[in-house]
Amino acid sequence: MTDNNHQICTRCVMDTTDPEITFDxxxxxxxxxxxxxxxxxxxxxxxxxxxxxxxxxxxxxxEGEGKAYDCILGLSGGLDSSYLALVMKDYxxxxxxxxxxxxxxxxxxxxxxxxxxxxxxxxxHTKVVDWEEVKDLQLAYLKAxxxxxxxxxxxxxxxxxxxxxxxxDIRYVINxxxxxxxxxxxxxxxxxxxxxxxxxxxHKKYGKVALKDYQTISFFEYYVYFPxxxxxxxxxxxxxxxxxxxxxxxxxxxxxxxxxxRKHGESRFTKFFKNYYLPKKFNMDKRxxxxxxxxxxxxxxxxxxxxxxxxxxxxxxxxxxxxAFIAEKLGISxxxxxKYIEEPGRHYTDFPNWDSRxxxxxxxxxxxAKLTGKKLNAYS
Numbered sequence: 114m115t116d117n118n119h120q121i122c123t124r125c126v127m128d129t130t131d132p133e134i135t136f137d138x139x140x141x142x143x144x145x146x147x148x149x150x151x152x153x154x155x156x157x158x159x160x161x162x163x164x165x166x167x168x169x170x171x172x173x174x175x176e177g178e179g180k181a182y183d184c185i186l187g188l189s190g191g192l193d194s195s196y197l198a199l200v201m202k203d204y205x206x207x208x209x210x211x212x213x214x215x216x217x218x219x220x221x222x223x224x225x226x227x228x229x230x231x232x233x234x235x236x237x238h239t240k241v242v243d244w245e246e247v248k249d250l251q252l253a254y255l256k257a258x259x260x261x262x263x264x265x266x267x268x269x270x271x272x273x274x275x276x277x278x279x280x281x282d283i284r285y286v287i288n289x290x291x292x293x294x295x296x297x298x299x300x301x302x303x304x305x306x307x308x309x310x311x312x313x314x315x316h317k318k319y320g321k322v323a324l325k326d327y328q329t330i331s332f333f334e335y336y337v338y339f340p341x342x343x344x345x346x347x348x349x350x351x352x353x354x355x356x357x358x359x360x361x362x363x364x365x366x367x368x369x370x371x372x373x374x375r376k377h378g379e380s381r382f383t384k385f386f387k388n389y390y391l392p393k394k395f396n397m398d399k400r401x402x403x404x405x406x407x408x409x410x411x412x413x414x415x416x417x418x419x420x421x422x423x424x425x426x427x428x429x430x431x432x433x434x435x436x437a438f439i440a441e442k443l444g445i446s447x448x449x450x451x452k453y454i455e456e457p458g459r460h461y462t463d464f465p466n467w468d469s470r471x472x473x474x475x476x477x478x479x480x481x482a483k484l485t486g487k488k489l490n491a492y493s
Contacts, residue, residue, distance in 0.1 A: 125405035126418045130396050131299035144297045144402075148409045155352060156292040156410070162353035169348060170204045173285055182209040184285035184348075187274045188229065188237070190222030190379040193289030195229045195370060196361035197351060201287065202233040208287060210235045211277050213270045216244045216442070221371045222379035232368045240273045243326035248443055250312075250327065251382070253319035255443075255453040259461050260303055260395050262386045267306035272328040275339055284344050291351035294358065296406045302397050304461035307335050314465040332467050336474055357412050376403060385435045388426045394458050398426070 121128040123140035135143045157165055177183030186201065186208040188194050201208055210233075212226055230237045251265045278286055304311060309329045316324065330339075339345040362372050378384055391397040404418035427435075440450045462468070482488050 122405070124415065125297070125408045126401050126415065126422060127297065127299070127405050128401065130398070130401070131301060133299065133301045144299075144405060145409060148296055152292055152296045153409075156296075157353050158293065158355040166204075166350060166353040169350065169353070170206065173206060176284055177207060180282065181207070182281060182283055183207045184287050185209045185211060185274065185278045185281070185283045186287040187270060187289075188212050188226055189270070190218065190225040190229075191289070192358060192361045192365070192373075192376075193291060193294075193351065195225060195365055196356075197287060197289045198229050198233050198235065199364060199368075200350060200354075202235075208235060209277065209281055209283060210237050211274055212237060212239045213273045214239055214241045215266045215269050216242065216247050217266060217380045217382040219373075219379055219381050219384075221373065225365075225370050225379070228369045228371075229365075238277070240277075240328075242269050242273075242328075246322055246324050246327045249320050249322035250316055250324065252443055252445070253316050255450075256319040257315045257464065258394070258453065258456055258459040259315070259464075260391065260397065260458060261306060261461070262390060263383055264304075264306045264308075264312060266380065266383065268309070268312055268329065269327060271307060272330045275330060275334075275345065276328055278345060279339065279343055284346055286345060286347045288347045288349045289351060290349050291356055292406075293351070293356045293410045293412065294406055295403065296409060297402045299402065302395075304466065308332075308461075308467045309335075310470075311461055311464055311466040318464070332470050336471075381435065382439060385439055389432060389435075390454055392426055394454050398422070400426075 119129050120136060120140070122134075122136065122142035122145060124145045125142065127134060127142050127144050131144075133143075137146070173183045183206050184201075186194065186198060188198060188210050189212070198208075198210065210230060226237070247265060247269070251262070254262050254265055274286065278284075307330060309331050312329065362370075366372060373379065375384065375388070387399045391399060400422060404413070404421055407413045408415055408418055436447050436450060440447045443450070478488075
């Protein structure tokens with residue numbers, strides 16, 4: 114059946130699968146306008162970016178004087194963080210490199226992490242999260258049926274990273290996020306991975322194993338204690354240089370890095386979640402915001418993005434293999450996994466969450482901004 118109300122942006126490839134999308138008279142969407150009017154002003158893939166990066170590096174080195182480390186870098190084995198590690202080596206920085214293993218690393222990810230760390234000469238600190246706890250929490254999320262199933266990994270990653278930073282008196286958290294490849298994402302598609310209230314509510318309702326080893330961050334820690342008391346700051350150096358998948362791959366492959374066939378191939382679960390669970394259960398194809406970001410940043414043209422979207426999300430044999438792997442690792446049958454995916458999806462607001470606290474925080478930020486003339490932002 115054809116959806117007569119379906120509309121796709123005339124500039125990028127975002128469409129009405131984002132329920133909050135709007136279009137102007139020319140058919141250009143709000144995501145494109147947001148990029149032009151707001152996001153692009155924080156992106157410096159030019160000489161100005163080089164100057165800003167030089168200033169940032171000098172600031173990091175000054176902060177690190179007399180300390181073991183200048184900053185902290187979370188290394189997943191993915192393209193962005195791996196390339197960023199090489200950039201940090203080029204600039205002579207001394208990061209505390211942390212990898213959080215939540216049980217879903219692909220074999221290539223493990224190899225890539227070791228390749229990057231060995232090349233850079235950095236010391237790697239690995240936190241292996243208790244698998245029984247991760248498994249129980251992941252099953253709880255599948256039973257809850259919410260969209261963002263990657264909360265289990267993402268929350269563990271950032272919670273451990275930020276606590277590592279505080280424990281080691283490190284102010285600067287180096288983040289591989291970047292405008293060139295991920296400037297666009299529909300807010301209606303997901304809820305924040307850092308919402309501990311939501312995570313604990315879902316686990317309380319569906320979980321069975323106590324979370325003793327699994328590290329979390331409270332709303333107060335995330336938005337107040339870490340950024341304003343401990344003065345923690347997240348910085349995104351990739352926004353201060355020309356950056357693309359091709360640039361990163363070429364450099365990384367020269368040191369023996371194994372490129373993944375698809376984005377986020379470093380995690381077996383994330384690959385399945387983004388390429389099957391979300392499109393199947395929620396009609397959310399995360400290639401759309403990714404490709405739209407590449408269009409807006411000038412890496413590809415719209416026709417190339419449309420061609421990519423016409424490609425299948427999964428090879429049937431590969432899908433069957435991944436389903437079997439994930440089901441076995443979670444201790445359930447493939448039919449049980451299919452049942453969780455086939456059941457109607459639920460919205461994160463069906464569970465307790467931090468929305469009311471976040472709204473209050475934004476109100477306080479607005480009042481402070483009016484009184485002081487300064488914009489008050491957390492590092493997030």
